[in-house]
Amino acid sequence: MKKNLRIVSAAAAALLAVAPVAATTVVPAASTVVSAASDTTQNIRLKNGAAWLFSKNGNEWSIASKGASDLKVNTEFTVSTKLTPMTEAEAKSVGLDWAKGGLSLYQITSGKYAGNYVLTGDAEVLTSTTQAKPATTSSENINAGSSSVFYANTNTVVNISAVAATKSAPSAINGNIVYTDAKGQNHTALLHNLVNGTNTTITDLDGKVQNPKTLKPGMYVADFNGVYVNLGNEMANKPVTFHLGGGAVFMDKGAKDNGRTLTVAVDANGVAKLGEVKAPFWAYDSTDLQEAHFYSVKTGNVVTSGSVSLHAVNGQLNVNSVFAALTQEYKASQLTKSENVDTFVPVNDIKAQLEKQNVKVDDNGYFTAPASFTINMTAKSNNNGATATLPVTVNVDNVTPTVANETTTTKTVMHIATIYDKNGNATSEPVLRAYDSVSVVSTPVELKDAAGKSKGMYYKLAGKDQYVKVGNIDGTSRTLKHNAYVYKSNGKRNKAFKTLKKGSSKTTYGKSFMINGSQMYRVGKNQYVKVANFR
Incomplete structure (x- = not known):
């Protein structure tokens, strides 16, 4: 049977550990960029091998190579200019008798061609792309979202979470990466081709190059070559910090945070050059239509919701005890492929879910236990990408429920939902995400603004003076x-x-x-x- 494989991004510590795909997020905090020693950069292109590499020891210059250098013809390089020039005497001391009045020096600061160069008259200098280096300043933050991949021959762009690689597909995957900036705008990065005409290489975890036509379900690494992203004229000549998620890493030597963060100077055209990026992904068998399900460990039956009971000590619970109770009671499976289904309910996620319900969790994981609360367990198949969600109600047997006149019910949010106040005005509270479970007062209410004009029907969140639109839940x-x-x-x-x-x-x-x-x-x-x- 022919298998169609779709490629999805996955978080991986050191490109190995499996984690669910995370939604794109924007980090608002600013970062600082350290200015380079030189104050301008310039792009150069060689018509021939007319670049001579020099080294300097103290006050003496020596030629490292003469004539055709290692720089490739017609290759464009970014170099630093306005360095201290080589004087006429220094030029003549190394055999450049034709140098009148001295020579300008160009410096490539990193990479295999790093060094100081003198360009002869045969070298073409692209002065039109010269730009000023930005001064030290706070940068905006651009976060990498889910990667995308396209096939160059068909010019088809799709999310990396749904790429089909079939027998009719190209032998190598070409692609792009999409970034979401602080304003919520998407920017599609361009990838530059390698010598063989491709711009992305797929390898297994041992570094062996793979053919995407024949990928089997499993984890692989996409090596994106020469990533550029056009941020527009408004970002020209500014430093910008990029943050990679989903296990991807920058290969640039200047990257920080284990390759997750890279600060670059955007050029005069608004283009940021990010270099090589590697990203792990799962190849899934999209012909396998089996669903993932949660089941009760005790009964073996498939369940769509669950409940567990815990006992608070001095009115306190710990997220680790909640984690243990959930994972001992419920597991996820996929018929005969249960070993390929990962259940995700990390302790940090439990903490985040509790705090969304206004339950404060301290640094050690302890919190004052309410009488009951709901935690969502999620699971994802590593064979075909099927997912499942299980809302579990946690009842604390020695905590008395707060007396209230509200009759509540648990609902599933079906569309990202803004939180509103009692007058139907949007608040700055974090939105509810699609497929979140939320406790609401059973009967919807009509909200009106200060002038008495109807704002529509809303659900009141249980125990809070907050509201969400009925259409985002009931539809x-x-x-x-x-x-x-x-x-x-x-x-x-x-x-x-x-x-x-x-x-x-x-x-x-x-x-x-x-x-x-x-x-x-x-x-x-x-x-x-x-x-x-x-x-």
Whole structure:
């Protein structure tokens, strides 16, 4: 059976440890860029081998190579200028008798061609791209989001979380990387081709080059060559710090934080040159349609929700005890491939979920136990990428519930949801993410602004004076005016679902999304229908 493999990014410590794909986040904190010793840079291109490499010991210059240097013809290099020039006497001392009035020196500060160069009259200097080096300043922060890959022959761009590599695909994957800046704008990085015409190489974890046509399910590394990203004119001549997520690393020697952070000077055209980037990913068998499920360890039955009981000590619980209770009670599996399904409920994630419910957790993981709270367990198959989520209610048997007149229920958020105040005004509270479980007052309420104008129907969050729109949870029933396909988040048809018939009703959640050039409503998890198909 022919296998279609799709490639997805995954976090990996030292490119090895498996973690779920993280959503793109923007880090608002500024970082500081240290100015280089030279104050301008310049791009040069050689017509021939007319660059002579020199070294200096004290006050004496010596020629390292004469005539054709190691610099390749027609290769463009970024060099530092305005260095102390070589005097006429110094030039003549090393045999450059034709040098009148001295020679300008150019310095390549890093890489295999690092050194001081004198360019002869045959060298072409691209003065049009000269730019000033930025002064020491605070930089904006650009975070790497999920990688994308495209096939150069078809000019098709897709998210790395849904790349199909089939027998008809090219033998090497060419691609790009998408960055989201502090303003939420996406910037697609360009990759420069290697000598063999490709710009991305796929290797296994031992460094052996792999053919994407024949990848088996497993973890691999994508080596992106010569990554450039155009940030626009407004970022020209500014220092910018890039942060990589998902296990990816910068290979530049100047990278910090184990290769996760790189500060570069954006050129006069708004282009940042990031060099080589390596990113781990999973290759999944997309022909395998098996779903991942949670099951009870005690009964062996598949479950869609769960509950555990804990006993607080002096009114306190620890996130580690919550973790132990959850993972001892529930596991995820995928028929005969249970060993390939990873369950994710890391301790730090438990802490984050608790704090979203206004439960403060201290540095040692302890918190004052409420009578009950909900933690979402998630799982992901390493064979075909299938995911599962299990909301688990944690009941604390020796904590008395707070008396309240509210009747609450647990709902699943189906569309990213802004938090509103009692007047229907958006707040600065963190949004609720799609597929989060949230406790709300059972009956929706109508909110009105200060003038008494209706703002629509909302759910009140349990125990809080905060509200979310009903449409992001219960959705809105809409009638189809055409037969309609169900699509995945990557814009491809979701063949697991039959064609929806004209005249039937379907619940949609929240505002529409732009997917592959079409506005689509979400109708379920990884299920989308074109807006144009509804009345």
